[in-house]
Amino acid sequence: MQLVINTFGTYVHVKDELFEVSFTKDGEKQKHHFASQKVTSILLSKGSAISTDAVILAIKNNIDIIVFEYDGVPIGRFWHSRPGSTSKIRKQQLEASLNEIGVFWIKNWLTRKLENQIEFLKRLKNHRPLDADNILVVIDSIITLKLKMSAINGDNIDSIDDTLRGLEGTSGRLYFQTLSSLLNERYQFKGRSFRPAKDAFNAFLNYAYGVLYSRVEKVLVIAGLDPYVGFMHRDDYNMKSMVFDFIEPYRSYADEVVFKLFSAKKVNDSYTDSITNGISLNSEGKNLLLQSLMNFLDEEKIKYNGRNQTPMNAMQMDAHNFANRLINKV
Secondary structure (H helix, E strand, C coil): CEEEECCCCCEEEEECCEEEEEEEECCEEEEEEEEHHHCCEEEEECCCEECHHHHHHHHHCCCEEEEECCCCCEEEEECCCCCCCCHHHHHHHHHHCCCHHHHHHHHHHHHHHHHHHHHHHHHHHHHCHHHHHHHHHHHHHHHHHHHHHHHCCCCCHHHCHHHHHHHHHHHHHHHHHHHHHCCCHHHCCCCCCCCCECCHHHHHHHHHHHHHHHHHHHHHHHCCCCCCCCCCCCCCCCCCHHHHHHCHHHHHHHHHHHHHHHHCCCCCHHHEEEECCEEEECHHHHHHHHHHHHHHHHCCCEEECCEEECHHHHHHHHHHHHHHHHCCCC
16 A cells, blocks of 8 residues: 555654554544555655654665655655666666667657557547547547657657657647546636646646656666656756656556546545645645545556556556666567
């Protein structure tokens, strides 16, 4: 299980070799206990605290501890001292960022992103006959953009990144315009908005992406990859650039979870708060989203190489495949 700590003032410490989570609700002190053998990760929002004893217990049991901003973006984590990385993988990763190998992988991840957008829209089309024609037009447009992306060649990513970004951006605009049009009019939105989100849908989506970033970073480190050495994003972000590269095919996981929450009318105004220049999820909204997202990532089954796998297992296998191919170990 994952312990998600997003209530202000919550304290995580150790009692009798168990994680004790204590907080105040309705004026009463509450405590819950969890065995370390059953915990896979601890997610801590700002405003909560954890003792060094709890950190040590987590490290000894290979439990990932992630610290989040209020909007779900991870800002730090505790790792055990045995990430399984090798210097050879990271050297090859750095070299690939400068040549055609990096081009291959960026094209691979971005075309898969568009493929996943197409597949999601196809599933929506099958359940919305009144909107089917309009959805099909968008699907055809994204297919055309994907073909153009596949046809691009270059010796290094710098020579083609503007073109790739343009095609990806056009696809994203068409995709999100379509998702918006399929929502209840009350929750329709005008494109993507980030920090802060301008609407409830983007507030949910931004938080879901933040959680997904932490999951992607974890699979990269376990596979021996450096989350900071990216290919396309390396010059644009003073942050974990490979996470931003590698996450692209999996953004549709978050898209689908958030869209289903809204289309199933599970979201209402009580899950968000107005903040300066935007909208933010409150603790109830975060709990609703995290429950659905964690269930999808860790419990749902998807087809992967002809077998049923959880999305997290699929991401981990993709990361290992990427690392192995960098060092010609397949």
